Structures are given as C-alpha cells and as structure tokens.
Amino acid sequence: MIATNSSFSQGKQSRNDLNEIFQESFALTWRLFIQLIRRPSTLFAGILQPLIWLLLFAALFSKAPVDFLPGSSSYGEFLGAGLIVFTAFSGALNAGLPVMFDREFGFLNRLLVAPLSSRSSIVISSVIYITTISLLQSFAIMATSAFLGYGWPSLGGFFLITITLLLLVFAITGLSLGLAFVLPGHIELIAIIFIANLPVLFASTALAPISFMPEWLGLIASINPLTFAIEPIRMAYHNSVDLKLVLINAPYGEVNGYSCLAILFILTVGLFFLIRPLLNRKLA
Amino acid sequence: MFFIQLKNLYKSYGSIKALNGLNLKVPKGALYGLLGPNGAGKSTALRIICTLLDPDSGDVEVAGHNALIEEKETRRRLGYVAQEVAIDKILTGRELLLLQGDLYHLNKNYKKARIEELIERLEMNEWIDRRCGSFSGGMKRRLDLASGLLHEPELLILDEPTVGLDIESRAVIWGLLKELKNNETTILLSSHYLEEVDELSDEIAIIDKGKVIASGKPDDLKKKLGGDRVTLRVREFSDELEAESVRKLIKNINGVSNVVVNKKQGYSLNFLVQSNDVISNLSECLAKENFDVFALSHSRPSLDDVYLQATGKTLMDAELELAGKRDLKLENKKSMR
Numbered sequence: 001m002i003a004t005n006s007s008f009s010q011g012k013q014s015r016n017d018l019n020e021i022f023q024e025s026f027a028l029t030w031r032l033f034i035q036l037i038r039r040p041s042t043l044f045a046g047i048l049q050p051l052i053w054l055l056l057f058a059a060l061f062s063k064a065p066v067d068f069l070p071g072s073s074s075y076g077e078f079l080g081a082g083l084i085v086f087t088a089f090s091g092a093l094n095a096g097l098p099v100m101f102d103r104e105f106g107f108l109n110r111l112l113v114a115p116l117s118s119r120s121s122i123v124i125s126s127v128i129y130i131t132t133i134s135l136l137q138s139f140a141i142m143a144t145s146a147f148l149g150y151g152w153p154s155l156g157g158f159f160l161i162t163i164t165l166l167l168l169v170f171a172i173t174g175l176s177l178g179l180a181f182v183l184p185g186h187i188e189l190i191a192i193i194f195i196a197n198l199p200v201l202f203a204s205t206a207l208a209p210i211s212f213m214p215e216w217l218g219l220i221a222s223i224n225p226l227t228f229a230i231e232p233i234r235m236a237y238h239n240s241v242d243l244k245l246v247l248i249n250a251p252y253g254e255v256n257g258y259s260c261l262a263i264l265f266i267l268t269v270g271l272f273f274l275i276r277p278l279l280n281r282k283l284a
Numbered sequence: 285m286f287f288i289q290l291k292n293l294y295k296s297y298g299s300i301k302a303l304n305g306l307n308l309k310v311p312k313g314a315l316y317g318l319l320g321p322n323g324a325g326k327s328t329a330l331r332i333i334c335t336l337l338d339p340d341s342g343d344v345e346v347a348g349h350n351a352l353i354e355e356k357e358t359r360r361r362l363g364y365v366a367q368e369v370a371i372d373k374i375l376t377g378r379e380l381l382l383l384q385g386d387l388y389h390l391n392k393n394y395k396k397a398r399i400e401e402l403i404e405r406l407e408m409n410e411w412i413d414r415r416c417g418s419f420s421g422g423m424k425r426r427l428d429l430a431s432g433l434l435h436e437p438e439l440l441i442l443d444e445p446t447v448g449l450d451i452e453s454r455a456v457i458w459g460l461l462k463e464l465k466n467n468e469t470t471i472l473l474s475s476h477y478l479e480e481v482d483e484l485s486d487e488i489a490i491i492d493k494g495k496v497i498a499s500g501k502p503d504d505l506k507k508k509l510g511g512d513r514v515t516l517r518v519r520e521f522s523d524e525l526e527a528e529s530v531r532k533l534i535k536n537i538n539g540v541s542n543v544v545v546n547k548k549q550g551y552s553l554n555f556l557v558q559s560n561d562v563i564s565n566l567s568e569c570l571a572k573e574n575f576d577v578f579a580l581s582h583s584r585p586s587l588d589d590v591y592l593q594a595t596g597k598t599l600m601d602a603e604l605e606l607a608g609k610r611d612l613k614l615e616n617k618k619s620m621r
C-alpha cells in the first residue's frame with residue numbers, strides 16, 4: 001500500500017510546535033554538518049590561512065621593538081588576539097554561501113514547499129552551523145598560538161573570549177545571511193566576502209595598535225567591529241579580566257571592556273532586526 | 285467535490301502573461317493532466333498551487349482552504365515534484381529522504397518504515413545509499429517522487445514527471461502513478477508529452493497561452509471531434525452488393541455513424557465509432573451474419589487533434605514557435621527566492 005491518505009491523526013507526526021521547530025532545525029543543521037564532513041576543505045582553509053599569517057607576521061616583526069605594543073611581550077602574542085577574531089570573522093562572513101547555493105540550485109524551494117513550523121529554522125540552522133565552525137577554527141588558532149608560546153588565557157579569560165567571539169559571529173552571520181538573500185548570485189556574494197575580508201582586518205587593531213596609525217586610519221579602526229572584539233580578547237590574554245579597564249583610546253574618547261561588549265551586542269541585535277523584514281519577505 | 289479550484293488566475297512576468305485568466309477544477313481522487321506546449325504556463329500554475337508563487341490576481345482553493353492564505357495547511361497536504369529536480373549532491377538518497385521526513389515532522393518509526401516502503405516500490409535499493417551527485421536523471425526523479433510521497437500527501441503535484449527519462453524509470457513512475465490513482469490521492473501532473481497525459485489521466489485540461497482551451501475526460505474530448513475513425517473490409521476485394529449489405533447491417537449498431545462505402549478502396553467501409561465497445565459489438569454482429577473481417581483499422585483522434593481543433597496548430601508547431609524565444613537561465617534567476 002503506497003498511500004492511505006487519511007487524515008494526519010495517525011500518530012505519524014509530532015504535532016507540538018516546539019518539537020516541530022526542533023526537528024526541522026536539527027535536520028537542517030545535520031545536513032550542513034554532513035556537507036562539512038564530506039567536504040572539509042573549507043574548514044581547514046579557514047584555519048590554515050590565519051595560521052600562516054600568524055607564523056609569517058610574527059616572524060616578520062619578530063625584531064620590532066615590543067615596548068610600544070601595549071602589554072605584550074612579543075609581536076606574536078599581540079597578533080594572536082587579532083587573528084583569533086579574524087578567523088571567527090571570516091568564518092562567519094561565509095555564512096551566506098550555503099543559503100545562496102540553495103537559492104540558486106532550487107533546494108530552497110524544497111524547504112519552502114514543506115510545511116515548516118517556522119521558516120526561522122532555515123536561519124537557525126545556518127547560525128548554529130557557522131557558529132560552531134567559526135568557534136572551532138578560532139579555538140584551533142588559540143591552541144596553536146599557545147603551542148608557539150604566545151600564552152593561554154585564564155578560565156575567566158576563556159569565558160570572555162567565547163562570549164566576545166559569539167557576539168561577533170552572530171552579527172557577521174546575520175549580515176552575511178542578509179546579503180545571501182539580497183544579492184543575485186554566489187559570484188556577487190563571494191566578491192563581497194573577498195573584498196571585505198582584508199581591508200576590515202587591516203583597518204582594525206589586529207596587526208597594530210591605534211597609536212601606530214595615522215589619524216584617519218585610527219578613526220576607522222576605532223569604529224571597526226573587529227576592534228571591539230579584539231581588544232577584550234587581548235585583555236583576556238594579558239591582564240586579569242576586568243571589563244572596567246579602558247581598552248581602546250579612540251579619537252572620540254575612551255572605550256572600556258563593558259562598552260566593547262555592549263557595542264557588539266547592539267550591533268548583533270540591530271543587524272538581526274535589519275534583516276528580519278528581508279528574510280520575512282524572501283521566506284514568506 | 286473538487287480538490288483544487290483555480291479561479292481567474294493571472295500572473296505576468298514583466299510583459300509576458302504567463303497565466304491569463306486560468307480556471308481549473310480538479311476532482312478529488314482524480315489523476316488530472318495539464319497538457320500544453322512549452323511556455324503555456326503549466327509550471328507557473330503548479331508553483332502557485334504549491335504556495336511557491338503568488339498570482340497577481342485570482343483565487344486558489346485546495347481541499348476547501350484558501351491556499352493563498354492558509355499556506356501551511358496547504359503545504360501539509362501536498363507533495364511537489366518540481367520540473368527541475370533540486371537535490372543535495374552531497375547527501376545520499378536515503379539521507380535526503382530522512383531530511384525530507386523531518387521537514388514534514390514525521391515521527392522516527394513511521395519515517396523509517398515509509399522510506400523502506402518507497403525504496404522498495406520505486407526500485408531504488410541498489411543505489412539509494414550512494415551520493416545524489418552521481419545519480420542519473422531518472423534516478424533523481426524517482427528519488428524526488430519518493431520524497432514527494434513520503435508524508436502520504438492527499439495531493440501530489442508533478443511537473444513533467446517523465447520528460448527525458450530512461451525507459452525503466454518511466455515505467456516505474458507510470459506504474460506507481462497508476463497505483464496511486466486507485467487510491468484516493470489526487471494527482472495533478474503537467475506534461476507536453478501526449479502519450480503520458482493520455483495514458484494516465486482521468487481528466488485533462490489543455491492549456492495554451494495561460495488559459496484553459498479545452499478540458500474533460502480525454503475520451504470525451506476526442507469524441508467531441510466525432511469519434512474514432514474505422515476502416516473495415518470484409519474481403520480483400522469486395523463487391524458493391526456485399527458492401528451494401530454490410531453497410532445496412534452496421535449502420536444500425538449503436539454508436540456507429542457516418543458509414544460510407546469507399547468504392548476506390550475495394551469497397552471498404554468507413555465510419556465513425558463512439559467508443560471501443562462499439563467495435564467488439566460490431567465484430568459480434570458480423571460473425572453472426574457470417575461475414576469475415578479481412579481488415580479493420582482503427583484510428584483514434586489523438587489529443588493532438590483536440591489541440592489542433594482548438595488552436596489551429598499542432599502541439600509540435602506550437603513548441604517550435606516558442607523555442608528559442610525563452611531565456612531559461614534568466615527565468616531561473618528571476619524565480620530565485
């Protein structure tokens with residue numbers, strides 16, 4: 001018997017909304033992870049690139065006078081925090097790619113025809129997936145930089161690092177997912193990812209402190225979201241964790257640890273509110 | 285009772301009117317065929333029923349619900365097998381079915397059992413655990429059909445299910461559709477493939493330029509053209525006398541009309557019959573009166589004749605006319621969500 005066609009009350013379906021959202025989100029996330037496991041190259045590329053940088057840049061500036069670097073005993077140590085954040089940032093920037101491919105290859109239609117309990121499941125699964133990958137990549141960088149002798153944070157520091165990375169990853173994931181629904185195709189999305197990546201890195205405090213920069217670049221760096229993530233992490237590596245400490249001496253004033261996190265939080269929430277109407281329209 | 289009712293659907297893409305006042309009523313439990321040339325608007329209509337696309341104006345009712353408003357309710361009821369199969373290349377066939385099951389919130393045991401059943405039925409055993417990227421068109425179609433049927437939908441929508449498929453896949457799919465037809469499943473399928481629609485459908489609508497130009501049971505539509513054409517010879521070279529007596533005999537048979545004797549063709553008899561039953565009746569009558577049947581040829585008016593009657597051109601010509609005018613890549617781009 002192929003189809004019985006009776007009502008849906010045969011107990012073949014779970015009919016609790018929360019269960020349904022959980023079931024569909026879990027299945028969609030699981031799919032993304034299967035893809036990752038069978039095609040792990042993006043995961044490794046995302047770790048390898050910052051690692052190479054860490055090695056090269058640390059070597060390049062190994063004889064630079066470290067006294068100028070606030071609180072660091074070597075350039076490698078200074079650089080570590082920047083690359084941890086950069087890793088998470090570029091990982092999250094890719095969040096939109098799977099969604100874009102699903103749009104282009106019509107797989108999204110399969111999801112849209114299905115009676116999903118909430119179409120946020122599509123977004124939720126991407127966020128879970130990208131967050132996991134980005135954190136994994138960042139932790140891999142942390143482990144390597146510890147191995148290279150650039151230190152390891154205290155437990156509290158580790159906690160702060162994780163929170164900071166999460167906030168940044170959420171914000172950037174939101175942005176990338178938004179782009180994935182606005183842009184006409186993956187070529188455009190990849191172009192934006194490609195173009196945004198390095199300038200955002202250079203215009204932050206990842207490679208050099210603001211005091212090294214000309215005024216205009218210092219201004220940009222001091223409003224760059226990456227900077228607000230880098231500085232708390234740098235602190236977590238050096239000092240005991242104290243969010244009241246001033247972390248950025250920006251042209252517009254001093255920014256302490258609390259403010260850094262608050263800014264990242266506002267950015268995340270703001271971006272999600274910004275892309276919500278867009279997703280509602282595209283996934284209506 | 286009608287399971288699907290489309291009322292006055294309009295849909296334009298820029299200056300192209302894909303649907304131009306489409307009306308359609310699909311009875312519950314029927315296998316309903318949409319026949320129309322390339323670009324007639326079949327896919328557009330199906331995508332609207334599936335809630336993938338909103339019409340510019342008009343009403344869509346599925347199982348008594350307004351499908352444009354109660355979208356989720358509609359989605360629960362239907363399985364959709366799209367014209368372009370979109371399958372995740374990296375997943376295996378079974379993984380895709382499991383994913384699909386979760387998107388329809390099937391419980392674990394039911395899902396597993398149902399997947400096994402469909403693998404069996406669609407003869408996918410040998411390759412279901414391979415990655416979809418390696419599948420042929422026919423394999424993908426079968427997998428897609430299985431995923432459309434996974435939740436035992438009340439309504440199955442198939443957009444050109446067997447166009448361009450290998451013979452084996454086509455046979456498997458036709459077999460399953462015929463089986464489903466005997467259940468209560470309502471099936472709506474589109475095709476520009478005459479035999480497919482003719483062989484499978486209980487009822488059809490012929491669509492042209494975004495409108496229904498004829499609809500009904502395939503046999504009725506053909507009958508409206510005047511029934512089947514039959515040529516009968518009782519002997520290779522008959523004479524006038526014999527032909528005349530046969531004529532008198534068969535013209536009184538119910539369902540036979542327009543009997544003429546064709547002198548030039550060795551006094552063969554030409555006439556129209558209303559259905560196949562008439563022919564067996566006719567053979568009995570002839571046997572009773574001790575007439576042999578030397579040759580009996582039977583040419584049915586095809587759906588193509590129906591299309592021809594309504595539009596003044598054959599399906600093939602309509603296709604050729606449109607081919608080359610469409611930019612499929614651009615259409616895909618534009619219909620991206």
Ligand SMILES: Nc1ncnc2c1ncn2[C@@H]1O[C@H](COP(=O)(O)OP(=O)(O)OP(=O)(O)O)[C@@H](O)[C@H]1O
Binds near residue numbers: 301323327
């Ligand atoms: N996304 C789109 N953008 C622009 N025009 C489109 C789009 N989709 C369809 N059309 C046009 O609308 C008309 C109807 O297209 P539709 O795909 O519904 O036809 P069809 O009957 O399914 O044809 P086929 O047999 O090729 O599948 C065609 O003229 C087509 O060119």
Ligand SMILES: [Mg+2]
Binds near residue numbers: 326328367
């Ligand atoms: Mg079509």
